Amino acid sequence: DAGVIQSPRHEVTEMGQEVTLRCKPISGHDYLFWYRQTMMRGLELLIYFNNNVPIDDSGMPEDRFSAKMPNASFSTLKIQPSEPRDSAVYFCASSYPGTGFHNTDTQYFGPGTRLTVL
């Protein structure tokens, strides 16, 4: 398996523009997670899905952020409108069938999308 695939790897956009980040989880994994990482705040969980259904989106910073998972092999994270403070590396991760965080499922991270909002 190619692992978790994210695109684009780098995105530079101007404030106010819409940004869409994409993720393809590992085949067979039923949990998908979106994280954000900055120097100041480290890693933060934004939202996660189980079987394509959003389970917890309490980490989504604002209504400008939205995430979807239309099928088991694809998810998007959208920011509209984007702001400079959204600049960060956004990671997608997926994990084996199981109960998510509370057992010992290993999460596999993608390479991340580095977003820069000017």
Place this chain on the structure above:
Amino acid sequence: KNQVEQSPQSLIILEGKNCTLQCNYTVSPFSNLRWYKQDTGRGPVSLTIMTFSENTKSNGRYTATLDADTKQSSLHITASQLSDSASYICVVIGAGANNLFFGTGTRLTVIP
């Protein structure tokens, strides 16, 4: 207050030497604790996952320990290699609903 504290923030060691990274947490109730290695420009990679009943877990030259009573964990790296240069992140999962707490990481640099 950050519920997961890692120390040191950064560390430089000579190739071949051992080192120990610390993670103290206040998360309660506790489900499991994870150590990740993150190379520059890449996503984190899982090293170990320990539940409250486990005291130690090894993954090659990496050995994690957990003291659930004192709420402390350590990651010991034996015979360090240049490829160990990375950030090491401690993540604590609370037993409540979806409680995920991240440390800010220790940046390790191994020099020849």
